[in-house]
Amino acid sequence: DITQNKDEDSLAERRVLLMGMPRSGKTSILAVIFDNMQPYDTLSMLPTVQRGTYRMSMGITVYDFPGIDDYSETQYNNLSPSVYEGEHASLVYVIDSQGDIQTSLSTMYSIIRMAQSVNPDIPINIFLNKVDGLSEELRQDIQQDVQNRVMKTMTYESLNSTFVQFFLTTIFDESIKEALSRVVRRLVPKYNSLETILNSFCSKSSLDKAFLFDISTKVFLATDSSPTDSLMYMFACHTLEAIQDIVAICAGYTAMGEEEAGLQKTVVGMDGSFKIYVYQVNSYSVLLCLNTMLIARQDSLIEYNGSKIAKAIRQILR
Amino acid sequence: MGRSGAGKTSMRSLIFANYSAHDTRRLGATIDVEHSTVQFMGDMSLNIWDCGGQHKYLDNYMNEQKENIFGNVEVLIYVFDLETANKDSEYTLYDECINNLGKYSRDAKVYTLVHKMDKIPEADLKEAKLDMYRRALAKRSDLFMPEVFGTSIWDNTLFHAWSQIVRRLVPSMSTIERHLERFQKLTEAAEVVLFERATFLVVCSINSDKGAGSNKYMIVSQAIKTYRNRCTAIQSALQSFEIRNRDFSLFIEPFTKSTFILVITTDPEIEPAVTKANIKAAQPHFQDKLLI
Ligand SMILES: Nc1nc2c(ncn2[C@@H]2O[C@H](COP(=O)(O)OP(=O)(O)OP(=O)(O)O)[C@@H](O)[C@H]2O)c(=O)[nH]1
Ligand SMILES: Nc1nc2c(ncn2[C@@H]2O[C@H](COP(=O)(O)OP(=O)(O)O)[C@@H](O)[C@H]2O)c(=O)[nH]1
Ligand SMILES: [Mg+2]
Structure with missing residues (x-):
């Protein structure tokens, strides 16, 4: 899905801008999420010299910028400030948490200054990447430390820190997709309606959690407003992968064409009273619901409601 | 060696x-x-x-x-x-x-x-x-x-x-095969596959399309094994899969004490509930008569 493009004016309206120092992991992150690359295979990744474009559903596009060594005039002369404009732009700054964090942060402030000069409310998402191999304690320490430093500096420099968020990420697990999900939700059209519908579905059918997934990246586009447990999200991703692998053997039976007729429905039974329901919403998204404390008679009710909710979401997205 | x-x-x-x-x-x-x-x-x-x-x-x-x-x-x-x-x-x-x-x-x-x-x-x-x-x-x-x-x-x-x-080490393989074929005919399923429970290796497969080998079921073997390992992270164990759309229904269910069964039906007239009931009904037969 990657295309090279030099023309700044043609950036998509709903966009995520991925920036950071060279080798912080930007291209690897996108290759793992969008091209299904195995994390180990990213070790031989070459430096990015030209901006890369990755398209997701709902018109959301992620841009991979070449690494910035230090924010000098020469390096950023050709980057028009208009890339930061608009209410559907979001900035992701990737930091190698096992590298030189201080240098990376000073470059980041230069970018934030420029971005906020054209768009004061642009969300700023700081990915502390490559936390694999670090203990849980060390991860928390790094996040605390960076968070304190960033907030202090931004206040001192009178930068707007209202829309700053921090994430601990690694390409070796689902944390990177979860982080991108949280970035993307602010760009999803009609997010509030989607959340409302998922909330009511969860409470009516006593579900623990419902996600609307983008099928190809497994980034979630929306979820109900209950807290998202990383373990549950990871498990949901693995469930989708298993379904995709298994259903591949039925490829010969499905006639291509009319989108809605081919929509798929899956029920995965786990130990005891735990079930996962997956309803395909349209060609690019599925609704996945988890019910860990299922009461026997709810089963058919959820199946019935689920199909109706999937249809409602399909109509909202149309 | x-x-x-x-x-x-x-x-x-x-x-x-x-x-x-x-x-x-x-x-x-x-x-x-x-x-x-x-x-x-x-x-x-x-x-x-x-x-x-x-x-x-x-x-x-x-x-x-x-x-x-x-x-x-x-x-x-x-x-x-x-x-x-x-x-x-x-x-x-x-x-x-x-x-x-x-x-x-x-x-x-x-x-x-x-x-x-x-x-x-x-x-x-x-x-x-x-x-x-x-x-x-x-x-x-x-x-x-x-x-x-x-x-x-x-x-x-x-x-x-x-x-x-x-x-090829399973002595009763030809009997199992025969019984599985009969099960496939009775249920009008397009494909029926037996997997060994612990390893998820393919034990036996019946396919109405004779040309198709059993090779494609290895994808299922591997997907299920991977998924089962991953389920341990949430301290739960996989039981069953049921995937349906207009063109086919696919079931993976625990079968006998040492096997899982995969059944694919492509006839829209066959109700999923019937297929599931058939799987249940065949289970004691396979378990007690064939001792698997
Ligand atoms: N251990 C670890 N290594 C990572 C992770 N993400 C990326 N890497 C490695 O970091 C190295 C650099 O990654 P790239 O994606 O090429 O970095 P980049 O920021 O795009 O580099 P430029 O294109 O020069 O900007 C690669 O060897 C990756 O395998 C991670 O989460 N953990
Ligand atoms: N590339 C590749 N490496 C493999 C494969 N199978 C095993 N290896 C690697 O070969 C090395 C030796 O494997 P091991 O099973 O210990 O060999 P043994 O001495 O015969 O028991 C290990 O590092 C494995 O990861 C394979 O299919 N492909
Ligand atoms: Mg050995």
Whole structure:
């Protein structure tokens, strides 16, 4: 899905801008999420010299910028400030948490200054990447430390820190997709309606959690407003992968064409009273619901409601 | 059997011990012979001898230990590392194994796995490599006529080879096959597959489209094994899958005490509930009559 493009004016309206120092992991992150690359295979990744474009559903596009060594005039002369404009732009700054964090942060402030000069409310998402191999304690320490430093500096420099968020990420697990999900939700059209519908579905059918997934990246586009447990999200991703692998053997039976007729429905039974329901919403998204404390008679009710909710979401997205 | 580093312990860990391909990087060289016993298809137990491939052990196997190692063997699986530098000494070792097997276990079945095939990305070069091994091995194997498989821990070829090997050890296989075929006819299913519960190896498959091999079910084997491992992270265990759309219904359900069953129906007239009831109804028959 990657295309090279030099023309700044043609950036998509709903966009995520991925920036950071060279080798912080930007291209690897996108290759793992969008091209299904195995994390180990990213070790031989070459430096990015030209901006890369990755398209997701709902018109959301992620841009991979070449690494910035230090924010000098020469390096950023050709980057028009208009890339930061608009209410559907979001900035992701990737930091190698096992590298030189201080240098990376000073470059980041230069970018934030420029971005906020054209768009004061642009969300700023700081990915502390490559936390694999670090203990849980060390991860928390790094996040605390960076968070304190960033907030202090931004206040001192009178930068707007209202829309700053921090994430601990690694390409070796689902944390990177979860982080991108949280970035993307602010760009999803009609997010509030989607959340409302998922909330009511969860409470009516006593579900623990419902996600609307983008099928190809497994980034979630929306979820109900209950807290998202990383373990549950990871498990949901693995469930989708298993379904995709298994259903591949039925490829010969499905006639291509009319989108809605081919929509798929899956029920995965786990130990005891735990079930996962997956309803395909349209060609690019599925609704996945988890019910860990299922009461026997709810089963058919959820199946019935689920199909109706999937249809409602399909109509909202149309 | 096979030289040190060929991949014997890796494949054993993948098939019988829930390792992932990445986990195999942690394995050290096998010391002497590692014996393990796995329950397979109900009453069967497979005794697996993983013979460490370093020189000192090999010498020992071919001399003092030869009766112990090569006596009472039912299956010899010889693993070739595709990248071995010295082909001559590799074949010498193979010949020695075959000789000893001829002396002590004349009725054994021999399989040779040409392993680490992922190192050759091109499909036609893979085939050429296998042909080369087939020709070389046919000449030097006397009465054993080994079957040759190309395998790798990075795709489902390993599951395919091991499914083939292991299903031939199940004594009642032809009966199971017959009964499964009858089940498929009665339920009007397009495809029915039996998987062994612990390993998820394919035991038997019935396909209304006779041309299609059982190879495609290896994808399911691997997907389910991976998923089952991942389920342990949330301390739960997988029970069943039911995938439906307008064109087909697919069920994966626990079947007998040692198997899972996969059923695919493509006739929209057949209600999913009926298929599920049929699976339930057939279960005691397979479990009690065929003892699987
Ligand atoms: N351990 C670890 N390594 C990572 C992770 N993400 C990326 N890497 C490695 O970091 C190295 C650099 O990654 P790239 O994606 O090329 O970095 P980049 O920021 O795009 O580099 P430029 O194109 O020069 O800007 C690669 O060897 C990756 O394998 C991670 O989460 N953990
Ligand atoms: N590329 C590749 N490496 C493999 C494969 N199977 C095993 N290996 C690697 O080969 C090395 C030796 O494997 P091991 O099973 O310990 O060999 P053994 O001495 O025969 O028991 C390990 O580092 C494995 O990760 C394979 O299919 N492809
Ligand atoms: Mg070994």
